[in-house]
Each structure stands twice: as structure tokens, then as C-alpha cells.
Amino acid sequence: MNRSISSLIIAVFCLLATQAIHAVTVAPILQSKEGMVTAAHPLAAAAGAEILEKGGKALDAAIAVSLALGVVEPYASGLGGEGYMDAVMADGREVAIDFRSTAPAMANYKNLNKAGDLGKVRYTPKGYCVAGVPAGIGKALELANLPLSVLAAPAIRLAEESFEVTETFSKVNMDRWEILSEKTPGFLDDGMPWAAGATFRNPALAKTLRIIAKKGIDTFYKGELANNLDRFMRKNDGWTRKSDLKAYRALSKEPINGSYRGYDLSVPGSPVGGPRILATLNILEHFNLAIMSWDDPLAIHR
Amino acid sequence: MKNRVFQVILACSLFTVFSSVSMASEVVLTPFGQSPDAMMVKVVLKKLGVNARLEKLLEADGFQEEKVLITVVAGSSKGLGEAGIDKDAEITRMKSVADVAKAKGMKVLVMHIGGKGRRGTLTDMFIVEAVPMADKLIVVEGGNYDGLFTRLVEGTDLEILPANSVRETTEPLQMVLTEWGVVEQ
Numbered sequence: 001m002n003r004s005i006s007s008l009i010i011a012v013f014c015l016l017a018t019q020a021i022h023a024v025t026v027a028p029i030l031q032s033k034e035g036m037v038t039a040a041h042p043l044a045a046a047a048g049a050e051i052l053e054k055g056g057k058a059l060d061a062a063i064a065v066s067l068a069l070g071v072v073e074p075y076a077s078g079l080g081g082e083g084y085m086d087a088v089m090a091d092g093r094e095v096a097i098d099f100r101s102t103a104p105a106m107a108n109y110k111n112l113n114k115a116g117d118l119g120k121v122r123y124t125p126k127g128y129c130v131a132g133v134p135a136g137i138g139k140a141l142e143l144a145n146l147p148l149s150v151l152a153a154p155a156i157r158l159a160e161e162s163f164e165v166t167e168t169f170s171k172v173n174m175d176r177w178e179i180l181s182e183k184t185p186g187f188l189d190d191g192m193p194w195a196a197g198a199t200f201r202n203p204a205l206a207k208t209l210r211i212i213a214k215k216g217i218d219t220f221y222k223g224e225l226a227n228n229l230d231r232f233m234r235k236n237d238g239w240t241r242k243s244d245l246k247a248y249r250a251l252s253k254e255p256i257n258g259s260y261r262g263y264d265l266s267v268p269g270s271p272v273g274g275p276r277i278l279a280t281l282n283i284l285e286h287f288n289l290a291i292m293s294w295d296d297p298l299a300i301h302r
Numbered sequence: 303m304k305n306r307v308f309q310v311i312l313a314c315s316l317f318t319v320f321s322s323v324s325m326a327s328e329v330v331l332t333p334f335g336q337s338p339d340a341m342m343v344k345v346v347l348k349k350l351g352v353n354a355r356l357e358k359l360l361e362a363d364g365f366q367e368e369k370v371l372i373t374v375v376a377g378s379s380k381g382l383g384e385a386g387i388d389k390d391a392e393i394t395r396m397k398s399v400a401d402v403a404k405a406k407g408m409k410v411l412v413m414h415i416g417g418k419g420r421r422g423t424l425t426d427m428f429i430v431e432a433v434p435m436a437d438k439l440i441v442v443e444g445g446n447y448d449g450l451f452t453r454l455v456e457g458t459d460l461e462i463l464p465a466n467s468v469r470e471t472t473e474p475l476q477m478v479l480t481e482w483g484v485v486e487q
Contacts, residue, residue: 167417167418167419167444168419170417170419171416171417171419171420174338174339174416174417174419174420177338177341177342178338178341181345189467189469190469191345191469192342192345192346192467192468192469193342193468195417195442195443195466195467195468195469196417196418196419196443196444197443197466198467
């Protein structure tokens, strides 16, 4: 059981999209003998727990969490993102899936040179890279128990029925207001940032999730959603084409193994930060952190 | 004939609409801390029909016969960096701007619209300097979570005008600007 709990935690953690996670909260330490889901947002963790209750295993919960996070913290996660999953299955198999995004073929040296200030281009359709999250979920589904329609249900419900805007959501909205009001005013609350405590719905995302849940992941890369994206890109001077989407593959890789004070570790390989984590932990092994308090300068700096 | 009547009715309606709002730029807006929040207030003012001039680095000699100075407080390291000034220079700028505004008989409205998320060491430093400049003070919910604004207005006649969100600052803004003769009732 311990092993499956740790794989659950690792899977959920690693399936998150890669942008910075802003949420920092203080909460009591919780324990469970039956399984536990952690996520950057309580509603996403609840989505994972709901899937466990329906008979899903860690990977099922991780998929549900990933989809739910895309709804409740769209500034940090989502179908348009990328990631890396590293999981240890109950039978001991180690799995690593690399679903980082790829640049479209038209994002070549010549076009990038002509595009102007790349700091600004990144906020235009030209800045879009082929998303890896749907393909990563597709690969993870091969190891899951429950169908995508069940795993996507909590995310669809959140997007359709609404949820309360958090302080973090609101702050990111404030910080990014200028760019949001210029590029996607419809995302805002009548032109203004969403306030903490407000009720947020995302029917367009719910519709997209419903299409994926009904038609499968392939619709994102080869079907209806690929056609929609291709049309949007052509109309708005973007570079991604359906051919880029069709060519995308999530990659199965070998995780890297290491140890820390007798614990076996399985981490993602390069270019994700796994090797760095192992190196850091191996250095830390030489220090007795247990005798230092959490705020001991030696503990912090080591 | 029908067209003529319609035109007259339309003209009268438009006149009625426009006569209730400010036509000239009677409001000058500047951030205190160089966050983008002042731009949001400009949008809210536009919804109220108030044409405000936004000057990110308004100086004491930069007024153009406006009646009201609105300063929106929130510290942004990025904004200060882009503007090429540090926090001390920003405080000096705002103090001299507010002094001249008062000397000209202008009203000063201080706003904090970012809630709890727009508080912190840098912003608090600006808030402490800004509140004494204010004739009126609007604070969006969460901004006064620790009672900082309450402590700063203690013993003064200044009242904190609350709003639930940036969007809902229209209500206190309309009230204040009506009282100051910028918006007609």
C-alpha cells in the first residue's frame, strides 16, 4: 500500500503542467492509509479523490487531477501545456512519459528572425507550441483503469458549473491584466480581473473537454479540434498547422534511479530536473538535517 | 417626416446621455508604485463616462487644469524597473505631485484595487505614504485584510470606501466624482 501511495503522489505531482505554481498555502498535515491525492488546488485534489473512490488507481487520479487543474488554475496548467510523468506502478514497473511541447515547423530560424521582438511574439498565436498534455494523458490512459469519459467528468463539471476564484487566480489575473485585456478580453470579468471569491465558469473549455472525452485524445491532434486549431492559426497569422499536430508524439522514456538515505528514488531524466534532484539529495546525505530546526540557517543554506 | 422626428429624438437622447457625464479630462490618473492597476481604473472611469488622462510618471508640473488627481497604489518591481525609478524616487515624485495638487485646490482620491494579492512590503510602503494624501480613499476587498488602512485613517476624517472588486469600484467612484462635480447626477 505504501508503494502505491507513493506512486500516486509522484504521478499526480509529475503530471502537472510545467509553468510556475503560484499557490502557497498553510494547512494541517493529513494522513491516510487508503490513499491520498495532492495537487496545487483543492478542487483538483478532490477530483483525484473522487476517481479513487470510483475504483480508479493512482494513474486514473493523476489524469483527473491534470484535467481539473487545467480548469481551476488555467494560468499554470492546461491542455495547451506540456509536462513529464514519472510513476512507479503497483507491480514495481517504472514508467516515464515525456510530453513536452514541440515547436511548429514554421517556427524556423528565418521566420523567427522576421517575427520581431520574441518577448512580444510569445503572446501571439505565433508563440504557440504543439501541446503535449493531451498526448501525455493519452499515454497514461494505456495504464489506467477507467475510461477518459469518467476521468474528465470532474473537470467538465467544474468548468460548466463554476468554482470560486482563489487569491492566486485573482492575483495572476491582475498581474497579467494588460495582456489579457488586449489578447483575450472575453476571459476577463467584464473587462476587469476576476476578484477572489467571484464565481468563474469556462463553458468553452468544458465544450473542448467534452469533445475529447467523447471522441478520444486523437481528436486533438488529428480530428475536429486539430481542424479548429489549424483554422484559427491560419486566420490569426500563427505558425502551427494540423500537420504539426499530427506529427506530435509523447515519448516513453526510462526513468533515472537513485537513492537518498536508504530510500529508492525514481525521477525523470534530462532535460527535466530529475538528475539535479538526485545530485542535491546526494549532497544533503552528508549533513544531519534531523538535528536542525526548520529555520536553522545551516539547514536552509545547505 | 418620420425620419426627421426620429433624428430629433435621437439627438435629444444622446444629449441626455452625454450631459450626465464628464466631457473634458477633469481627472488625471497616476500609479503610485508603477503597477498596471491605474490602467484598470482608467477603464472603469471610461465606463462611467469619465475621460481620465493617465500619466504613469506624472510630475508636479504636469497638470492640465484637472479637478481631480487619482492615484492607484500598488508596488510593482517590474513596473518601477521599466519606468527607470526606484521606490524612494517614486515616493518623492508622488509627494510633490500631491503637494502641488493640494496647492491648486484639486481633490485627491487614493485607490487600492488589488485586494490581498496586491499587498506586501513594497506596496505597504507606498500605502503608508499615500493615505495621508487622500481626500477620499477606495479600497477593494481584501486590501485591508490586516487592518492597515483602518490604522492609517484612525483619528482622521478619512473614511474607507469599500468595493467588492475592481469592477464594482464604479459605485464608490461615481459617488466621489459626483460629490466633486466631475460627474453630474
